Amino acid sequence: KATVSVLNCSRAQGRRGARTPMAEDATHAEKVRGTFDELDLQRARAFGMDEWITILQRLRIEFPLGVMRELFDRMDANRDGRVTYGEYTKFAEAYPTLLDSLYYRAKDYWTDVQ
Secondary structure, eight states, rough: OOOOOOOOOOTTOOOOSOOOOOOOOOOOHHHHHHHHHHHHHTTTEEEEEHHHHHHHHHTTOBBHHHHHHHHHHHTTOOOEEEEEHHHHHHHHHHHHHHHHHHHHHHHHHHHHOO
């Protein structure tokens, strides 16, 4: 199985911190908003496969490429190649453990780079 290599970057595209504050005791809704904001690199209110893979790599979540694509396909309910906040919210409800992993990895990432 091929695993995508981890990117070695100290700051995500010039951003100086997470766009949504990431509290240790965040509610489910705060985790959804915080992780979605991290995934939406271009602030287009949706993200594509490339952004998904980029963020997973930055957060050092090392899934095989096929798993990353399968997860993206599960999020992209209408199969348009973009995941909207509504689609992401439904995915996060179905996969709360993955949401927690993304959230706490993103929180740790921004703590480390600041």
